Amino acid sequence: DIQMTQSPSSLSASVGDRVTITCRASQSISSYLNWYQQKPGKAPKLLIYVASSLQSGVPSRFSGSGSGTDFTLTISSLQPEDFATYYCQQSYTIPRTFGQGTKVEIK
Amino acid sequence: QITLKESGPTLVKPTQTLTLTCTFSGFSLSTNGVGVGWIRQPPGKALEWLALIYWNDDKRYSPSLKSRFIITKDTSKNQVVLTMTNMDPVDTATYYCAHESSISPRYFDSWGQGTLVTVSS
Numbered sequence: 001d002i003q004m005t006q007s008p009s010s011l012s013a014s015v016g017d018r019v020t021i022t023c024r025a026s027q028s029i030s031s032y033l034n035w036y037q038q039k040p041g042k043a044p045k046l047l048i049y050v051a052s053s054l055q056s057g058v059p060s061r062f063s064g065s066g067s068g069t070d071f072t073l074t075i076s077s078l079q080p081e082d083f084a085t086y087y088c089q090q091s092y093t094i095p096r097t098f099g100q101g102t103k104v105e106i107k
Numbered sequence: 108q109i110t111l112k113e114s115g116p117t118l119v120k121p122t123q124t125l126t127l128t129c130t131f132s133g134f135s136l137s138t139n140g141v142g143v144g145w146i147r148q149p150p151g152k153a154l155e156w157l158a159l160i161y162w163n164d165d166k167r168y169s170p171s172l173k174s175r176f177i178i179t180k181d182t183s184k185n186q187v188v189l190t191m192t193n194m195d196p197v198d199t200a201t202y203y204c205a206h207e208s209s210i211s212p213r214y215f216d217s218w219g220q221g222t223l224v225t226v227s228s
Contacts, residue, residue, distance in 0.1 A: 034215070091213040
């Protein structure tokens with residue numbers, strides 16, 4: 001199985017801050033990396049697919065980059081509605097695997 | 108618009124078999140490339156991928172759980188069923204079904220609301 005490791009596990013930030021979350025795969029996954037946002041009690045929501053493509057309806061302050069084994073999710077200016085947990089997921093192969101999540105909290 | 112909804116028991120006893128149904132609309136599981144997956148999330152923990160079934164009845168499972176799972180589809184009813192045998196308290200989780208994009212690159216673009224299953228005697 002491909003292991004996905006996110007860092008940090010949690011972070012505190014203020015509204016307006018630039019936030020970066022990293023995801024590392026245990027082997028190369030090309031660009032087959034997706035990012036999801038999950039709010040408490042809700043299902044995950046797709047933000048970014050194939051590393052850098054913004055899902056329809058997702059604000060442009062979200063962006064993704066990377067290829068191979070190292071990826072980042074960036075929120076350019078954190079908004080109140082962005083406080084949530086973020087997960088990366090590889091779709092390079094089966095089994096599909098998720099990172100352990102990064103919780104973004106209010107500072 | 109794609110929608111999915113999970114249904115099934117909220118409480119099962121250890122060693123029992125759990126059957127969850129995902130009922131969906133807005134797409135057909137007979138369309139080339141389409142897949143439906145199951146993902147679970149124990150309380151306060153991360154997402155864990157469980158299984159996928161594709162339009163051509165190709166079935167894929169998490170290797171660590173494969174022996175306990177069966178995933179099936181009923182195309183005429185727009186349903187996917189996940190059966191899990193020998194349930195244990197560690198299987199307590201919210202179970203989600205999700206639509207996987209029909210062409211590469213693959214991603215889960217629509218999710219059900221999830222159903223919380225508690226395993227307890």
